[in-house]
Amino acid sequence: MTDFFAGMDAIKYEGPDSDNDFAFRHYDPDEIVMGKALKDHLRFAAAYWHSFAWEGGDPFGGPTFQRPWYPQDDMGRAKLKADVAFEMFQILGVPYFCWHDADVRPEGANFAESRKRLEEIVDYFGEKMEATGVNLLWGTANLFSNRRFMSGAATNPDPDVFAYSAATVKACLDATHKLGGQNYVLWGGREGYETLLNTDMGRERQQAGRFLQMVVEYADKIGFKGGILIEPKPQEPTKHQYDYDVATVYGFLKDFGLENVVKVNVEQGHAILAGHSFEHELALARELGIFGSIDMNRNDYQSGWDTDQFPNNVPEMALAYYEVLRAGGFTTGGTNFDAKLRRQSLDPEDLVLAHVGGMDACAAGLKAAAKMLEDGKLEAAREARYAGWQSDTAQAMLAGDLEAAAARVEAEGIEPEPRSGRQERLENLVNRYV
Amino acid sequence: MTDFFAGMDAIKYEGPDSDNDFAFRHYDPDEIVMGKALKDHLRFAAAYWHSFAWEGGDPFGGPTFQRPWYPQDDMGRAKLKADVAFEMFQILGVPYFCWHDADVRPEGANFAESRKRLEEIVDYFGEKMEATGVNLLWGTANLFSNRRFMSGAATNPDPDVFAYSAATVKACLDATHKLGGQNYVLWGGREGYETLLNTDMGRERQQAGRFLQMVVEYADKIGFKGGILIEPKPQEPTKHQYDYDVATVYGFLKDFGLENVVKVNVEQGHAILAGHSFEHELALARELGIFGSIDMNRNDYQSGWDTDQFPNNVPEMALAYYEVLRAGGFTTGGTNFDAKLRRQSLDPEDLVLAHVGGMDACAAGLKAAAKMLEDGKLEAAREARYAGWQSDTAQAMLAGDLEAAAARVEAEGIEPEPRSGRQERLENLVNRYV
Amino acid sequence: MTDFFAGMDAIKYEGPDSDNDFAFRHYDPDEIVMGKALKDHLRFAAAYWHSFAWEGGDPFGGPTFQRPWYPQDDMGRAKLKADVAFEMFQILGVPYFCWHDADVRPEGANFAESRKRLEEIVDYFGEKMEATGVNLLWGTANLFSNRRFMSGAATNPDPDVFAYSAATVKACLDATHKLGGQNYVLWGGREGYETLLNTDMGRERQQAGRFLQMVVEYADKIGFKGGILIEPKPQEPTKHQYDYDVATVYGFLKDFGLENVVKVNVEQGHAILAGHSFEHELALARELGIFGSIDMNRNDYQSGWDTDQFPNNVPEMALAYYEVLRAGGFTTGGTNFDAKLRRQSLDPEDLVLAHVGGMDACAAGLKAAAKMLEDGKLEAAREARYAGWQSDTAQAMLAGDLEAAAARVEAEGIEPEPRSGRQERLENLVNRYV
Amino acid sequence: MTDFFAGMDAIKYEGPDSDNDFAFRHYDPDEIVMGKALKDHLRFAAAYWHSFAWEGGDPFGGPTFQRPWYPQDDMGRAKLKADVAFEMFQILGVPYFCWHDADVRPEGANFAESRKRLEEIVDYFGEKMEATGVNLLWGTANLFSNRRFMSGAATNPDPDVFAYSAATVKACLDATHKLGGQNYVLWGGREGYETLLNTDMGRERQQAGRFLQMVVEYADKIGFKGGILIEPKPQEPTKHQYDYDVATVYGFLKDFGLENVVKVNVEQGHAILAGHSFEHELALARELGIFGSIDMNRNDYQSGWDTDQFPNNVPEMALAYYEVLRAGGFTTGGTNFDAKLRRQSLDPEDLVLAHVGGMDACAAGLKAAAKMLEDGKLEAAREARYAGWQSDTAQAMLAGDLEAAAARVEAEGIEPEPRSGRQERLENLVNRYV
Secondary structure, eight states, X not given: OOSTTTTOOOOEEXXXXXXXXXXESSOOTTOEETTEEHXXXXXXXXXXXIIIIOOSOBTTBOOOOOOTTOSSOOHHHHHXXXXXXXXXXXXXXXXXXXXXXXXXSOOOSSHHHHHHHHHHHHHHHHHHHHHHOOEEEEEEOOOSSSGGGTTOXXXXXXXXXXXXXXXXXXXXXXXXXXXXXXXXXXXXXXXXXXXXXXXXXXXXXXXHHHHHHHHHHHHHHTTOOSEEEEOOOOOSSSSEESSOSHXXXXXXXXXXXXXXXEEEEEEHXXXXXXXXXXXXXXXXXXXXXXXXXEEXXXXXXXXXXXOOBOOOXXXXXXXXXXXXXXXXXXXXXXXXXXXXXXXTOOSHHHHHHHHHHHHHHHHHHHHHHHHHHHHOHHHHHHHHHTGGGGSHHHHHHHHSOHHHHHHHHHHHTOOOOOOOOOHHHHHHHHHXXX | XXXXXXXXXXXXXXXXXXXXXXXXXXXXXXXXXXXXXXXXXXXXEEEHIIIIIOOSOXXXXXXXXXXXXXXXXXXXXXXHHHHHXXXXXXXXXXXXXXXXXXXXXXXXXXXXXXXXHHHHHHHHHHHHHHHHOOXXXXXXOOOSSSGGGTTOSTTOSSHHHHHHHHHHHHHHHHHHHHTTOSEEXXXXXXXXXXXXXXXXXXXXXXXXXXXXXXXXXXXXXXXXXXXXXXXXXXXXXXXXXXXXXXXXXXXXXXXXXXXXXXXXXXEHHHHXXXXXXHHHHHHHHHHHTOEEEEEOOBOOTTOBSXXXXXXXXXXXXXXXHHHHHHTTSOSSOOEEEOOOXXXXXXXHHHHHHHHHHHHHHHHHHHHHHHHHHXXXXXXXXXXXXXXXXXXXXXXXXXXXXXXXXXXXHHHHTOOOOOOOOOHHHHHHHHHHHO | OOSTTTTOOOOEEOOTTOOOTTEESSOOTTOEETTEEHHHHHOEEEEHIIIIIOXXXXXXXOOOOOOTTOSSOOHHHHHHHHHHHHHHHHHHTOSEEEEEHHHHSOOOSSHHHHHHHHHHHHHHHHHHHHHHOOEEEEEEOOOSSSGGGTTOSTTOSSHHHHHHHHHHHHHHHHHHHHTTOSEEEEOOTTSEESOGGGOOHHHHHHHHHHHHHXXXXXXXXXXXOSEEEEOOOOOSSSSEESSOSHHHHHHHHHHTTOTTTEEEEEEHHHHHHTTOOHHHHHHHHHXXXXXXXXXXXXXXXXXXXXXXXXXXXXXXHHHHHHHHHHTTSOSSOOEEEOOOOOTTXXXXXXXXXXXXXXXXXXXXXXXXXXXXXXXXXXXXXXXXXXXXXGSHHHHHHHHSOHHHHHHHHHXXXXXXXXOOXXXXXXXXXXXXXX | OOSTTTTOOOOEEOOTTOOOTTEESSOOXXXXXXXXXXXXXXOEEEEHIIIIIOOSOBTTBOOOOOOTTOSOOOHHHHHHHHHHHHHHHHHHTOSEEEEEHHHHSOOOSSHHXXXXXXXXXXXXXXXXXHHHOOEEEEEEOOOSSSGXXXXXXXXXXXXXXXXXXXXXXXXXXXXXXXXXXSEEEEOOTTSEESOGGGOOHHHHHHHHHHHHHHHHHHHHHXXXXXXXXXXXXXXXXXXXXXXXXXXXXXXXXXXXXXXXTEEEEEEHHHHHHTTOOHHHHHHHHHHHTOEEEEEEOBOOTTOBSOOOBOOOOHHHHHHHHHHHHHTTSOSSOOEEEOOOOOTTOOSHHHHHHHHHHHHHHHHHHHHHHHHHHHHOHHHHHHHHHTGGGXXXXXXXXXXXOHHHHHHHHHHHTOOOOOOOOOHHHHHHHHHHHO
16 A cells, blocks of 8 residues: 555445535445446546646646656656555545556657556556456557657658557557456547648548558457547647547548447537537437447636536536436446546645545436436427327328428418427426436 | 619729729639639629628617618519619629528518519519529528527428428529529528427437438439538527538438538638638538538637628638639539628628628639649648658558557657648748738 | 416425426525525516517527517507516516616607607506516616617717717616616627727727716716616627626726726626636626626527526526625625527416526525535635735735845745645535535 | 757848748838838847747647757756857847746756846846847746746735745846846736635735735836836636736726836737737727737637747738837837747747748738828728717717706707718728738
8 A cells, every 4th residue: 555545545425414525425336226326327437647647737837746656757656656546446436447558657768668568557457456346447549648649640641650659559459458448449639730731631531540440450350349439529739630529520430431330438528629518419429329438527618728627517417417328328438537636736635535526426417317317207398399200291201302392381381380499497397306 | 773882883803002992903803813714713602691681680789771672571672672682793793692582582471472472583583694694603491580490490390390491492492493503502500409408319310311312302303403502500590500510511411321412511600610710611521522612701700609791811711712722613612702791881882892802802812822722832841741651661551450550660660750840831831822 | 467477376485396397496585594585685686678578589580489569669568568577577576677778668759759658668667566566676778779879879989879878878767766776787788899990999988988977977966876787798799898897897997986886787698708707707896896786697608699598507506696695695786687588488488487497596506605605614715725824924025025025035945835726625515515 | 159040041031022931021120111110110029938948748748849958957058048049039130039037047946046047047148138139028937837836926825925926026027127128027827716716816816916016116116117017818827817808907907006007918819818809909908008018929719728829810910010000109018929839840940930920920910000000091981980079069968967968869859870880891991901
């Protein structure tokens, strides 16, 4: 045991009236909701990068945190970091974690050394996972931080960077597979452009599509059964990213014949930055058949960059989990806290409490969503609104042509009278559950 | 002749040094640029709705304009409106115009009467087109203003509204065909939602897809050879519209097998509201093979709604027309001024001058774009940046698999060294042409 | 009694478990919170314009509502509208209402007729207020809808419009005074510009300042004891409005010597459009000593225009009312629902339910805020954070000069060590109360 | 001479037709415009931080640049950096530069050492300024990057940080004074908050006001005759910054009696992030009497963070310089390029060319603005629009009261008829000059 979290015990559920900062008030992992334990609904994961690799810097300021595993350039300290991380996983009782290669091992002098270091840490993770029962929700490759990726990874003008990216993803996919990861995620933070003036968008799109096919082919070859997920984001760090939002990713997948294989990992903050509500992106992914997993955080509504805050607005989260439940819940996916402390939150306690608050808010949101769904009033109202489409006439019209429809309008003197959409009544209804 | 534009003659080209408000300084219709007359490059169209049907209201205020064809509820005044419109087309020398059914004729007591009124105006247009040589760039149906469309047209929960919309589009497509329209456009301003709570997004998407197929089938049946175009817009009037942006429309077209038939009409303001630059949307449409036509206007960068202002920033327009020229220029498409006067611009002169300024800015932009393309420096820089992909090794890598790429990275010790993207140098280069 | 709300009784409090759509679940008007009845804390008002004068149009569509008092060009129907309005006030049990002159009477053929019509309606209101016990929270003049105000009211380039505006405000202030209004509000929706190119911003600012002084002088002369309030909004309908936000209004008031007389009416939606959270604007108004009243609504976070939706997010409202309570609560001010139905919400029931939901959300928010404040943990944490400033050294430093501070830093070797801001812990704390 | 810019000579003016990347096409420093040399109008300054201290990182990636003066923790390399910087100043021919203490010297082990290092570099600068004729436009203190400032500088909850900040500003003001700086600038990047929950906004505002008074008092004491400037920015790095925009700063200055002493340094990008056009902020500063200097850059209109790009849109810059010229031009202020290379622009050439392009765009913008002003058409139109206010009646009305105005409206039957605002015509006019 390290002494980083000295004095902190495993967080327990104490119910809504508890005034213990270090207790869950809503998240009782074993509570049965809609026939399934909460922990199996939510499938919480902690994110290695924000909690253990990010040092508290922002575009106008340097690191604020001071952790015993800094500077992060040493394999010994990388293992200390892993020790502390797993201690936090256990304090929180999260069943999963997620990582990029760059989070878990220092970069080596060359690719081979970096790969070997990753393998060494993966073995170390393996032991700790075995010992603690914590599993891997997903692994991923960081193809955006190092300067070699400044002009893209798969979409780089330099084919050597494509090669390097391919080698990196192979290593990360191997590692994910070895650790029994539930999914493998791709986030294309540099797959986009700073200026159209120097960019061949069509060519880059082809490179990205082929790259993704190669990933899918390799996953298949090694027998990786987990999900392959793309995480949409509209921009930042680049001016424009190709995986802009769920709808954009869908068109891309269709183009490369991958829409039945690859799914999306939807992040709240990225949805907001793309001009969508989180629930929109989730509902759309479900309707398009590509819903996979979620990155749970919140973006400040008045800030135009990715703020990755811990979530806390329960009514909003209820709407998000409602769409998740309507999709049948998670299969390989889960709730990954892609959220970071504010850079002024220096203390180990802050790290734990941020997760406690987020987990509680998720649990409260999911329970409200379940009540909404079980109660059925919302779905009944939705069905009633479209009931007219059940008629034979309506179905025949869909199967018919414009002329038949037009003829009927004139013959029957159709002059549709609008009916109330009842939005406020439905919003009131939602407020009963949250 | 009406006396609305009394005293105003046809606008002539007088060259950049003219200080005549009522002259073109950049648009010489017959000037040959890249082997083609400017008028054939730009294919200008005036929009009937903004210039003749909009009365100057905004969400906080009523009409400000006072035109002799108000109130717009009478067929006689509808013809007066047409008289004035064609007078403006001739003053400006625009070769095309565009309309919605609702712009050109008052709504009738029922569908049949509305249709007949449209037919009557279409005949009237036919005579005027014959007399003036002005042609139709596109027609379209207004499926958003009347209260019957408040919950959508093709995506309405009520199948009768679908039927009514089908009948309306048939009538408008017939009219467009009769007038020799170059294109037929669909803008789904109510195809979206105000709240997810009462919306079945999957079902509505199916309705929209089937509707579009029906439109394509009917166009084919009547022998309409023009383009069928969708105009993306992210939101407003609804919270979310299904035709969010070019990428979203592409995925939708793929899903319904229409990506080789239907193209996009891209609007500057809608691009901005979706979080994209205009040139991004144009370039993307080109790369996806769905570039059709443009709605030229500008959106105030500090306003979050559709401001539809006349364009005036030549450097921005040069970048837009650069993408148009790279797409090979317009075929059926053109430059439609989907722009409206500010509501304080009350005078007939304002209407003419707004177009004069916009046309001049377009001409200056296109000429700069042509110089950029002919000069070739920008394209040479782009090609040089990707030159590495011409090698056999690079092409083999694309055709190969992750393992081969990874093996090569280690075997050859590939450690890519980034190269400058030279953005500022390229931006300077662009500034030489504008 | 009209039959508009036929079958709807007064809404009663039935507690959180009620599943009656037409009941309050949180708003028990007589519940004592922090020593005061809820109704006296919240001081709810209904807004005449959105609920009774707005017809359901938006920039892309015409009216959707069909009310028996349309068209609104007749004094008889204006009284019918008043009858219905007061019926709604009683059904809801709101103690206050608010109006613009343009909402309550049709425009006359000239100013004098408009004024007389207002006086006639004011008398009619007087009788109804007497009969029902409903009072006036504030009156205001609509100086933005009519085309005469298209270029501003007090800031118009034409002094006749200034005169007309002065006459209008005098009439509205007289009416407000006669009805015992608690406040008089000014919203400068056209006091701004569409383009700087034709605007003399300095001159217009002087006009606006002098106009406000004249209003204050006149209020004083007639013995009006209510609050005089300005309502900030950054833009829309204009590109830029002079009363941009609370901080801007404060500088303006200081410049014209009115910062101790005039206060602000802060609207949630306008705060959002200015890039601020609602609680920010409220807290700032309090700290600057100009907090007056609130317009309660919510703005869609993904829409860039003023959506004026009924509020429903309780955690956000708790933060807003927390700032109100920290300001000592309302004096002349109150909670005005400057919120409108979605244009698809056609039914009289929708109008009632929208208010019921909003009132309930406000009540829940205020009660949570009161608990937060009574509990004291949040304020204790805030005080502890600044405790260092209580020392004599710190106070002496503030009274001293740069040199003394600099000398002490070197002499004492001051090297400040940052302390955690504990944001997530405080956010968790807030979530205990909502 | 270092070899960083090996092979690059001083940039010369070659006129608009030059196709030499390394030449000015618009900036002829000695060209006389409105009676003054261009160099004296524009007063260009290069910013030390972006060009020499920033290493190319962004929130998702590390450094991309590799400069011989990295790592920046050594006084010898700090002098090498200075050598290179002055070489660039001479290549460009910029008459001024600007710095923060943190840019020019490595942080010491304690305050005293940091101060001494600053003094050492200041002496080094002094020699180089003497040798090259380059002068200091302004100095400033970096009170935001180091973790000690994470919760604010003057507004910190810890008075020791206030003291440290005071000592730092004293040192920087001393240094600026010693180097004959034309201005001293304050940018409060951490003077604001991340969450209202832990913030005492009123107290922090008092701290900020007193701090600024102390700065002004000290400047006066040491005989510093330059301008004291505040640089507004709405947010980033914090959620909200107190110096939000020009209007907010004005109210703050009024409150602390500094509105006649302190002026603003207005940045294009910060204006955009606050929801304003650059020309709005400049015009407002002028009208409020607090216009000081400008930070010239551009913010990507589709990005929600501070992109600090080199400016290139001449029509926009013409509008900005038009407001500068209307303010009488710069006195102590100037045009500081607070702009950074894109992180992919790795080469020394990129650094030079970015400035060349920016300087050229500024020169073209200023020359267009001068033509606009000299031509007088725009000002004549503006004056004509307000001409009615010259009448005695209008002036008497302003001096009078509401009752008199109201009486006159009825007596004279005033019914104002709106007049066209002619926006498009004026926009066309502007396009003649750019």
